[in-house]
Amino acid sequence: MALPDVTRTPPAIVSDGRRARSRSSRAKIVSAMLDLVAGGDVSPSAAQVAEVAGVGLRSVFRHFRDMDALYREMAEAIESQILPILMRPPEGATWQQRLFDIADRRAAIFETIMPYRISANVRRFDSAFLMEGYRRQLRLESEALAAYLPQAVRADAEGARGLNVILSFSTWRLLRHDQNLAPQEAAAVVRRMLDDALARWPQG
Known part of the structure; x- marks a missing residue:
């Protein structure tokens, strides 16, 4: 054998x-x-x-199979970093204070993802996948903010949209990338705009 x-x-x-x-x-x-x-x-x-x-x-x-698949993998890697920050409920005794906490948190998130999101935005006009991802990000930003707004503020469509613009990635990119501000300077501008916008509603 x-x-x-x-x-x-x-x-x-x-x-x-x-x-x-x-x-x-x-x-x-x-x-x-x-x-x-x-x-x-x-x-x-x-x-x-x-x-x-x-x-x-x-x-x-x-x-x-293509670059879109690689971008998808990149997006998943980035989301795994920011999800713990994103999912933590905002702190503050009033809804206004919670919005300032959201502003600070988004500054940290946007600073982390800025190069990757800019990269995806550059390519999104040639990619249905990246365009859908872009629109999904906008929806998530808007919905996450709306969840912490009082009904009276949500009913003020123009005011609510203004808050969404102030706390958006687009605003952060403009301050950091286009105006070349340091992160602390950009965060200060966002907080100032938010403070001015919230002045129209009573505290509480």
């Missing part, structure tokens, strides 16, 4: 090794995408991602 060839690697171990290498390559690709965007490249190419990740271009598209 022939003895088993103990020098050969069992198929299960070979398969596990391939899966591990595949997961490693995928993680390197996502990390490279995040690094490129964080470094200021708002629209990196697949070739650039492959070069930074240290993998072949074919490997990028073996893991991600």
Whole structure:
């Protein structure tokens, strides 16, 4: 009876090794995408991602069928960072105080996601997926704010929309990116605009 060839690697171990290498390559690709965007490249190419990740271009598209799929993975990675901040209920004895807490929290969130959201916004006109993601973000911002507004304020459509603009990512990007303000300066402007806007409603 022939003895088993103990020098050969069992198929299960070979398969596990391939899966591990595949997961490693995928993680390197996502990390490279995040690094490129964080470094200021708002629209990196697949070739650039492959070069930074240290993998072949074919490997990028073996893991991600197109750049939209890679952007989706990037969005999920970013959401995992900001979700704990976003889900914590705002603090404050009055609804106005809670809005200031939301303003401070959004400043931290927007500062974290700014390069990635700018990157997605640049590409959204060529991508149905990114355009839908953009519209979803706007809805979430508006709905999250409306949840903490009194009925009388929600009924004031113009006033409520004004609050939404003040606390939006677009306003934060304009202050930080277009006006080149430091984070603390941008946060101070947002708080000043919010304070002025809230003056029209009674405290409580």
